[in-house]
Amino acid sequence: MRLPTDVLPTSYIIQLLPFIQVGNFTTDGHIDILVECKKATSSISMNAADLKIDNKTITVVDDENNTPFEVVSLIDQQTEREIITINLKTPLVVGKTYKISMKFVSILNDELRGFYRSTYEENGIQKYLAVSQMEAPDARRAFPCFDEPNMKAVFTIIVGYKNDKMSAISNMPVNKTEPIANMPGYMWNHFNPSVKMSSYLVAMMVSEFVSETSNPEFSPGIVYKIWARPSFRNQTAYSAEIGPKILNDYAKKYFLIDFPLPKMDMAAIPDFAAGAMENWGLVTYRETDLLYDPKKSSASAKQRVATIIAHELAHQWFGDYVTMDWWNVIWLNEGFASYMEYPGTDYVEPGFEMNEQFTVTDLHYVFGIDALESSRPIDFQVNTPDEINQMFDAISYEKGSCIIRMCANFLGEPVFRRGVTRYLNAHAYGNTVQQDLWKALQQQANQENIILPDTVENIMETWTRQMGFPVINVTRSYNANNGATASQQRFLLRKNPNSTDTNVYKWWVPLTYTNNFSAPAESSWLPGSNDSIQISRLPGSSSDWIIFNVGQEGYYRVIYDERNLNLIREQLMKSHTVISKKNRAQILDDYLNVARANLTSYVSAMELTRYLTNEHDYAPWTAASVALDYIDVMFYGLRDERDWKDYMTGLVTPLYNHVKYTESASDVHLTVFTRSQALNWACGKLNISDCVQNADRDYHAWMANDAKELSPNLRRLISCTAIADGSRPEWKFGFDKYVSSTLPNEKTELLRAITCTVNVTILNEMLVMMITNNSDIRLQDASTLFSNIAANPVGHQVAMDFLTNRWNEISAYFGGFQGFGGGTMARLFRSLCNRVNTQAKLNQLKKLRSDHPAELGSSKSVSQGMEVAEANVLWVQQHYDTIVNWLKSQQSVATTQPTVATTPSTVATTPSTASSVYLDNFSALIMAVLAGFWSLTRFCSFP
Incomplete structure (x- = not known):
């Protein structure tokens, strides 16, 4: 394939004339390519x-003397190899x-790849545009x-382009x-030659x-x-303000390398497979990821716009200026841009507290994937276009x-930072492998007398090669x-007893630890060749708690001996703010997941959650919410679900009382996000009547007067x-508002x-719309619709049956539409997996996979x-009874939780009605929005 x-x-000189008004949706093209012969050959592929x-x-022709070469034949392998x-x-x-010169015709397709067509409606008139999406291999x-x-x-x-209100950029x-000769009303735009760049950035x-x-x-x-x-147009002001500020900050303060182009365009595209794409000098976005209305858009929408812009503009250096040599190290592009989202956004929006958000968005999310035996190394060999898209x-x-x-x-x-600038300068307009980055960082470390236990390359390759x-x-x-032994082992959520993986997993681990978050952390290294090390002395005394992985800067989890864990638990119960927010989030996420992996008892993990009745901060509650949501999903429909709901009501009620249902003008950014966590549980999962009644009241007031936003x-x-x-x-009103919304x-x-409905008929109707031409569900939004229905407890079976029974019809509808992260059918299947908690559902999933191997x-x-x-399914067998028994031991605690008084009514915990299922998909979605994670739209470039 190479x-x-x-x-x-x-x-290249590329001339393209798209026909987007005539109706045939094709592009007439002509190309001249200058090539340099590196090895004598009589064939050009x-x-x-x-x-x-x-x-x-x-x-x-010979470019020097214009001497033609006789073309014997053209071997066309576009279908099987995408090569001529x-x-x-x-x-x-x-x-x-x-x-090399030739004429050609390309299809102005509706598959959201290559040079394709997009549509929208303006003043009741259908409009078309032609736009490109070349990454990964679609130029x-x-x-x-x-x-x-x-x-x-x-x-x-x-x-x-047709000179009728149209323009070309x-x-x-x-x-x-x-003017175009012999085509009245049509014009050519000749653009300046680009800098040297890869074809996927055109x-x-x-x-x-x-x-x-x-x-x-x-x-x-x-x-x-x-x-x-x-x-x-009235939704572009925010992007127009922060975009150039971020670009200038990167150029003048971070990379210390001027942006090499004279202009930057950012365009909001109605139909777009990715979240955004970093084309050099013309970055394209989904409309929802570039446009913002200060009166009507949410705080999470504002943050998403800022983080995606920061991501794409980081690519102008890391990806465009210096590009990975091949797709196996696409992480050099995407990992760095994802990292830069945080300082880039923080520069223009310091009130977002991006540093606090990193661990609970990026780190905790990817832990869940990388803890699977079916994960992959960061550096992973790929060859075919399908393999490339999965990267x-x-x-x-x-x-x-x-x-x-x-x-x-x-x-x-x-x-x-200075090492990154060294790397970019050394490889300007070129291509690199990851060793080039390690070399530049090593040179900078040597220059500044930074002492490491091994080379940057040897340390970091343990993290990228396995x-x-x-x-x-x-x-x-x-x-x-007061010393300690620190040992390492690979963390797996589930060990397959039949695994054939013989690799011995060890990493160079930078250990940091403290018993005082107001003082600098201490550090040691666990070598990549060792199972364990002895730390001769820890800070403080043997009666003090010790916490490892300060700020959760390291890519690892931590388990403590029971005595130290008890000291930490006692501190959390006594005065939790003594421990930093990020490490409170770390402790909750680590223990609820190591218990899930059978590396500690769920009793130990659940005991830690008791302090949450006093926790009000975003990061710890987000970490807890995601991990506890997993248990909530596993308990769904089982006999002791009510005991679980009662315990969670005792934890959530104080948080709900603290943030309240009603917003305040004094709310800071993360308070808005924390309220979403509280209401997610209170309104949906726990049916706290005050929350549900307030939501029903406000929605019906909107139905009665849709001007009441x-x-x-x-x-x-x-x-x-x-x-x-x-x-x-209620569903029809929401659906009509969705269709008519211009935001x-x-x-x-x-x-x-609208996917929160528990009406099976309506759920099926939406799935049919998903695969119906000219329905109100755009192709780019189909996966979002399906994954949300699959995350709805009632909708999960509906979605599984729909995919099973109408597979051929669905597959034919999506055709060549891939998007980022691989094929559409694989993405739809993947969205069915998270809610499976019975053997019957697992069997249905296995059969669905075996029926469609291609x-x-x-x-x-x-x-x-x-x-x-x-x-x-294994979790339910292993852990369900343990948690049930612990819950029963806590019932006396739960019943003594104070009732939350609110206005206009008192919080009650009696189930409302069908709302007991409506927000089971929300905790995953709130993380997707807050992180920009791509995962519903994250893999995205986010190119």
């Missing part, structure tokens, strides 16, 4: 897919430059090319505009969009514009960001020296509650809210999903 390197491109090439127009080969009568000469669908990231070249783009500024757009130009003071010397459909996953994004964060921490962040991560067992000696921060939660608690009128953020929230057999995400489902 191209030979006999000839390599140096420059390049990539092409779904192109109709005019064989008569193929020419190959031009065979010549005589061989090319090493060192000489040749020009070949727009024009014949050497479509591999290390075959960089200069691109000169010429785009035609590309990576570079317009150099010249002229971008162009033909549309009736309007632009908003940013204040030039925000990013001096760069013309910065935000493009959107005319009716959405856009949590391992490349979140794990990549986590190990970069860990590296920055043990080097020291200022040293790390999958998984360790759990560190800390056993204290409690003698006069709901709070943007509570809109989805309120709608979800009332739709689950109601019947078809992309609101539209996404309402799409998720679509599901080789998918990494499918393998991971099956492992999760099997582990769920």
Whole structure:
């Protein structure tokens, strides 16, 4: 599947004329490619897919003297290999430059890849635009090319368009505009030649969009514009303000390398498979990820816009300026951009407290995937387009960001920054492998006298060359020296007794530890060749608690001996704020997951949760909420579910009372997010009547007067509650609001809210709409709709039956639509796995997979999903009774919890109605929104 390197491109001239108003939805193209001969050959292979090439127009000439070479044949393997080969009568000469030319026609497809068409409605009129999405290997669908990231070249783009309110933009500024001969009303835009770049970064757009130009003071010397459909122009101001500020901050303060292009365009696309795409100089986004209305958009929507912009603009250096050599190390692009989301957003929005959010969004999320035996190394060999697309996953994004964060921490962040600048300068406009990054960081460490136990490369390769991560067992000696033994083992949620994996997993682990969060942490290294080390002395005395992995900067979990764990538990119960927020979150997440993996008792883990009655902070509650939500899902429908709900009511009620249902003007950013956590449990999972009644009241007031807007921060939660608690009128109102909404953020929230219904007929109707042409469910939103229905306890079986019974119809509808992270059918299947908790459902899932080996057999995400489902069934067998017995021992505690007095009514815990199921999908979704995680739309580039 790889191209030979006999000839390599140096420059392209690409002329494209898309027909988006005529109705045939094709693009007429002509291309000239200059190539340099590296090895004598009489055949030239390049990539092409779904192109109709005019064989008569193929020419190959010596660029120096214009001497033509006779073309013997064209071998067209577009279907099976996505390659065409031009065979010549005589061989090319090493060192000489040749020009390849041809005409072709490409399809302006509706698969959201290559050069494709998108639609929207403006003033009742259907509008079309043509836009590109070339990553991963889809430039070949727009024009014949050497479509591999290390075959960089200069691109000169010429785009035609109808001169009727339309415009054309590309990576570079317009150099010249002229009429198209013999086509009245059509124009050519000639764009300046690009800098040297990879084919997957080529971008162009033909549309009736309007632009908003940013204040030039925000990013001096760069013309910065935000493009959107005319009716959405009033939602571009926020992006126009923060985008250039972030770009300028990266250039002047972080990378210390000027942005090399004279302009930056950012465009909001109605139909877009990814979250966004970092095309050099023309970044494209889903509308919901670029547009923001300060009056109607939620705080989470605002944060999502900021983090995705910060992610994409980091790519302008890490990915565009310096590019990975091949897709096996796409993490060099995506991991670094995911890491940079946090400082980039923090620069323009310090009130978001991004540093506190990292662990509970990126780190804890990817732990859940990397703890599977079916995980993969960060550096993972891929070959085919399908394999390449599967690399856009949590391992490349979140794990990549986590190990970069860990590296920055043990080097020291200022040293790390300077090492990154060294790396970028050394490889400007080139391609790299991960060893190039390690080398630059090592050189910087040496220059600044940073002492490490081994080279940066040897340390970091233990994290990139093998999958998984360790759990560190800390056993204290409690003698006069107050020392400890720290040992490592691979952390697995479930060990397969039939595993054939013979790898011995060990990592270089940077250990940090403290008994005083107001003082600097102490540190040691656990070598990659050792199972354990002795730490001769810990800070404090043997009567003090010790916490390892300070700030959870390291990519590992921790288990303590029982005495130290009791000391920590006592501190949490007595005065929990003595321990940092991030480490409170770490302790909860670690213990609820090591218990799930049978490495400690669930009794120990559940005892830690008792202090939550006094916890009000975002990070600890988010960590607890996600981990406890897993237990909530496992208990669903089982005999002792009521005992579980009673215990959780005792934990959540004080938090609900603290944040209250009603928002306050004084709420800080993370208070808004914490309220979402509280109401998620109170309104949905626990049916606290005050919460449900308030939500029903507000939603019905909206139904009575749709000019009475709901709070943007509570809109989805309120709608979800009332739709689950109601019947078809409530759903129909929400659906109509979803269809008519002109606010992309609101539209996404309402799409998720309408899936909260527990009416099986309505759930089936939505699934049918998902695969119906010209329905109100866009292709890009189909996976979101399906995954939300699958996360609804009632909808889960509906979704599984729908996928089982209508597989061929669904597969035919999605056709070539892939999106990031692999095929659509694999993604739909994966979304069914999390709620499986019985053998019957597991058997149905296994049969579904075995019935469709071609679509599901080789998918990494499918393998991971099956492992999760099997582990769920095993969990119920192993842990259900333990937790039930512990819950019964706590019932006396739960019944003494104080009743929460609120206005206008008193909180009660009697189940309301059907709302008991409506928000079981919300805790996963709130994490997706707050983190930008891609995972519903995260793998995304987030390219």
